[in-house]
Amino acid sequence: xxKAVITVVGKDTVGIIAKVCTYLAGNSINILDIxxxxxQGYFNMMMIVDVTNAEKDFGATVMELEELGDEIxxxxxxxxxxxxxxxxxx
Amino acid sequence: MLxxxxxxxxxxxxxxxxxxxxxxxxxISLLDCCDSDLNVVNQKIYEKITRLAKDLVxxxxxxxxxxxxxxxxxxxxxxxxxxxxxxxxxxxEDFVTIAETLDEAAKTVGVNFIGGYSALVNKGxxxxxxxxxxxxxxxxxxxxxxxxxINVASTKTGMNMDAIRLMGEIILQTAEETKEQDSLGCxxxxxxxxxxxxxxxxxxxxxxxTEADAVINVGVSGPGVVKCALEQVRGKNFxxxxxxxxxxxFKITRVGQLVAQEASRRLGVPFGIIDLSLAPTPAVGDSVGxxxxxxxxxxxGAPGTTAALALLNDxxxxxxxxxxxxxGGLSGAFIPVSEDQAMIDAVAEGALTLEKLEAMTCVCSVxxxxxxxxxxxxxxxxxxxxxxxxxxxxxxxxxxxVRVIPVIGKGIGETVEFGGLLGYAPVMPVxxxxxxxxxxxxxxxxxxVHSFKN
Numbered sequence: 392x393x394k395a396v397i398t399v400v401g402k403d404t405v406g407i408i409a410k411v412c413t414y415l416a417g418n419s420i421n422i423l424d425i426x427x428x429x430x431q432g433y434f435n436m437m438m439i440v441d442v443t444n445a446e447k448d449f450g451a452t453v454m455e456l457e458e459l460g461d462e463i464x465x466x467x468x469x470x471x472x473x474x475x476x477x478x479x480x481x
Numbered sequence: 482m483l484x485x486x487x488x489x490x491x492x493x494x495x496x497x498x499x500x501x502x503x504x505x506x507x508x509i510s511l512l513d514c515c516d517s518d519l520n521v522v523n524q525k526i527y528e529k530i531t532r533l534a535k536d537l538v539x540x541x542x543x544x545x546x547x548x549x550x551x552x553x554x555x556x557x558x559x560x561x562x563x564x565x566x567x568x569x570x571x572x573x574e575d576f577v578t579i580a581e582t583l584d585e586a587a588k589t590v591g592v593n594f595i596g597g598y599s600a601l602v603n604k605g606x607x608x609x610x611x612x613x614x615x616x617x618x619x620x621x622x623x624x625x626x627x628x629x630x631i632n633v634a635s636t637k638t639g640m641n642m643d644a645i646r647l648m649g650e651i652i653l654q655t656a657e658e659t660k661e662q663d664s665l666g667c668x669x670x671x672x673x674x675x676x677x678x679x680x681x682x683x684x685x686x687x688x689x690x691t692e693a694d695a696v697i698n699v700g701v702s703g704p705g706v707v708k709c710a711l712e713q714v715r716g717k718n719f720x721x722x723x724x725x726x727x728x729x730x731f732k733i734t735r736v737g738q739l740v741a742q743e744a745s746r747r748l749g750v751p752f753g754i755i756d757l758s759l760a761p762t763p764a765v766g767d768s769v770g771x772x773x774x775x776x777x778x779x780x781x782g783a784p785g786t787t788a789a790l791a792l793l794n795d796x797x798x799x800x801x802x803x804x805x806x807x808x809g810g811l812s813g814a815f816i817p818v819s820e821d822q823a824m825i826d827a828v829a830e831g832a833l834t835l836e837k838l839e840a841m842t843c844v845c846s847v848x849x850x851x852x853x854x855x856x857x858x859x860x861x862x863x864x865x866x867x868x869x870x871x872x873x874x875x876x877x878x879x880x881x882x883v884r885v886i887p888v889i890g891k892g893i894g895e896t897v898e899f900g901g902l903l904g905y906a907p908v909m910p911v912x913x914x915x916x917x918x919x920x921x922x923x924x925x926x927x928x929x930v931h932s933f934k935n
Contacts (some may be wrong), residue, residue, distance in 0.1 A: 426484070437488050450543060475491050476483065479483065
């Protein structure tokens with residue numbers, strides 16, 4: 392299983408999760424875990440997703456999610472999981 | 482499972498604190514390009530570099546996109562050219578053609594620097610070594626991306642004072658040849674003692690003769706991350722200070738290790754080493770000088786600076802070594818002047834002098850780096866500076882280096898602008914007493930005793 396971490400940071404507004412989830416469903420990316428908090432009015436969300444069966448190349452997914460973020464007015468990053476596990480797990 | 486705090490800590494390091502992978506450097510052996518016909522040598526060099534490194538830049542960019550961590554530079558280091566061109570080059574001009582080939586190859590594959598226009602002359606110079614050294618001023622003036630380094634001393638063999646004397650003249654000639662660009666050529670020329678074979682950082686990178694045919698070395702960075710971590714332990718004792726640096730260095734290096742393994746796998750080239758260096762850039766918040774301030778100095782150069790730097794360097798190594806399977810290169814804190822805003826400020830305020838920088842090089846990872854000096858500094862004085870620095874490295878069994886830029890037409894207090902990662906620097910005063918009778922004696926300084934350490 393190839394996992395990736397999607398983070399969304401920005402001003403809270405209606406439908407952020409819906410739009411991101413719709414995109415993921417449309418591209419056969421399965422969500423494994425979601426957590427979110429609101430810190431000082433700012434929306435912080437992290438999703439762990441399975442991109443094994445993703446229809447598009449990973450680089451393209453990264454760019455499309457970034458563009459989706461621009462449309463909604465939030466910052467969306469999609470990164471392979473290893474950068475976090477390497478840094479925080481021995 | 483990862484939690485949101487860990488993920489945002491990593492992303493903060495990247496977005497706010499300027500964590501990046503400074504360079505993926507592919508080391509390429511050119512020993513199989515040797516030939517007695519210069520045209521054949523040039524052809525083989527161009528063919529081999531462009532074949533092995535054709536996907537280097539694209540791979541670096543892919544890794545950057547997929548992991549969300551900037552991979553700032555993609556570079557190449559090659560076998561010291563004095564060895565590769567020795568059989569074919571009969572004049573310095575012949576060597577210049579190889580420099581031009583390297584430059585062409587670098588442009589074709591899209592890397593921003595190629596290192597290895599080098600000679601290893603720590604004990605003696607062959608005819609080819611001397612021809613290469615004499616070709617450096619023209620080679621660096623005629624090319625854009627080629628970097629040159631000369632190893633003039635080592636702990637095992639002592640100091641080659643003939644080479645050190647010659648390098649003083651060569652540095653001045655290089656400054657003269659590139660005076661239209663504030664003597665920029667000298668920023669691409671390093672004189673080493675105990676040069677490492679696997680250093681990924683420019684301008685001193687070359688691919689040592691004991692290395693494999695091709696190898697991937699990665700240089701990590703992250704002074705901003707260390708500085709921000711230290712903000713959390715203001716006023717705390719040395720134990721907490723050191724633990725914080727160590728843990729931060731571990732995290733930074735893990736990113737380098739990941740990138741190195743990925744690059745190695747994707748390019749089908751073995752992983753060599755991670756160089757755990759804190760490499761500053763002129764950007765605010767990406768500075769080793771700021772770390773020294775955070776440790777408790779008003780400015781870099783204040784009393785206590787050498788101790789603070791020694792502590793920093795050692796903790797970076799302690800944290801980084803566990804994070805990577807292979808560590809090499811220079812590994813430590815770099816203290817270039819022009820590439821570090823807090824160091825530039827310290828010099829401009831008169832807090833930091835050449836002599837203090839020399840003391841700092843006893844405990845940092847490299848040496849006198851990116852220091853602008855007056856253009857009318859005599860060649861013998863530059864040789865004297867190199868000799869002092871090489872002596873520190875020789876006796877202390879560490880790498881030391883000199884990258885000074887005598888800026889033609891400029892004097893003390895004036896500013897030179899190199900641009901980009903090389904930054905800008907105020908011209909620093911140099912002790913004006915002569916050392917000519919010392920450096921012109923000729924011959925070698927013998928290797929030091931390896932016992933009776935006091």
